[in-house]
Amino acid sequence: MENHNISRELDFSKLVEKYPELRPWFHHNRFEWHDNSAVVLITRILLQEWGLQVQIDSNRLCPRLFNRLDYLDFMHDLLGSFKNTVGLDVGTGHLAIYALLGAKLYGLEFVASDIDRESLRLAESNISRNGLGSAVTLVHNEPSESFFDCLVSRLGPKHGFVMCNPPFYSSATEMRQRADLKADARAVSAMANELVVEGGEIAFVSRMIRESESHKESNITWFTSLLGKYDSLKPLVSLLRSKKIDNFGVHAFRSSLTQTGTQRWILFWSFKPDRPKADLFNSIVTQKVRREFKCNQKNLKERLHALDSIDVSEPNQSSLVLQVPGNVWSRSYRRQKRYAEDQMRVKITFDENTVVTWKSGLNYQLFESFCNWCKEST
Template structure:
């Protein structure tokens, strides 16, 4: 049966109602899924076990356990120093995006491999395609400017042949382009998604990381150069920071307005949205949405836009989505 969009926006935990990661982590089950996790468990002040979330290796082991237990992803790993994203938050983006697609489809979320998404900056972790394929049966093209990241993503696909049938990878040869060189003539994407680099420079990224360690009050001086979530330079900073990246993405998206139903991006800083909606409307966007998401104390937003008018959207749904609304 087609998935129905939920009338609720979130649960008490702040996560999306369909998110598999509600409540506390079950470290017993997670350790069974990934025995390497046991080495990073520590006694909790409240009793029982918890994780040293400030340890990058512990966070990576947790991700491997979550992906295996909840999404049947085998042998998940990333090279040292690469971005290790929080699985619950990435799942929330996908579920929120699924609701947006469902809203555009009479309340039925289109599922199946005919639904094609473009993951811009898929990284070595390949998180969005792995989760999105499991939850909704969607297919993905994952792009990145980093060949080492794509090599690791290819290794993950080799270890998970069922996922490999739905996911392909493309190298972006130009760091100053986002959609150009990736979207090919005649291709149609039902959505795009992206996690933009947040900082405007390496210095800003280091300063923010140092503030984070000081707030954690955990060996701040000795560990201030370490990111518990990792990240290469292109994953953490770019010219103009998040706002600059999103502005460039908006401008370039207009060149592919007839090949994508919904463009989208995660937005961490509310200030990044001050000019974007107006910029998108001036570029010809027919619908611009800002959807709030919250995970615990962290708040973020999903910015989505389309250049299709109502007639074009109806034609798109009729051509691509009805058959894809059946089980994969």
């Protein structure tokens, strides 16, 4: 079952009537989200409404559900479908929330890893309680072990994807300082390893990027991680570029019942050639996979059909799909050695403006060069 439209229209008045224990936390049509006890209670009740029975340890990190749902929804859009896929949740925590929601609401298989044995013990109890043991595999990882081996070894012919909610902070001091800057910051109960790691989220996700290079040829389609700080984006994007990983993007979102909560970012990267939908790239720190400009469209079509070695299909009168073996528009093309990574597929749509969308390929400079060549059709 694929169900990525969980309703956010919660009627708290009806919830309070159905669950009287919520009443102390509901005043003047507002719920007290800034108290950890209230968050634990509403999380348990919402999961119950969605068909999941859980026990939540109030001393451990209690996930914000709509944040997690938004991340899962994004993964569905990124992959196009959850069919024949297995997810990995790195640092799953005691609720194994992505695995629980993924298995229950989307029919997904999940591998859920953690370095904390007690978190895994509690997660196993919640998974068993909901009869999801056949869909979710829990794995204990030592801090020095690879993030991704536990997924690759279980994929078989299926495709994999990676999700992660990394520890945001480099120290308890940084965590307190950032909380002091927020007037509405809620009290958070969590174990140290759930919120703090040496080097913070930059170091954690940098390690993910470096380790992912060892799995270029695996069936893992997308590696992703949630980020809690805008300042983390620039160094991580720079690392991806330094590794010549061109298939990446950043998706910004806000989560709450009305999608107006704290802003978060999802960094995603892949070693496969297929590009995701252009509207998933909504952050200023990412590269563009769709370019729009004005040009002489008749002239551009004539120039395209005159190019050597490209395959052109015309699905309708207003668009072309091109399979391009390299920069065939360049004078130096015949002198160059042709590389597999120079293969590119683009779609050109002709409307009031000309829109070029990058559909497949691993060389971003090639896409930019092609767009610039198209603009010359004036």
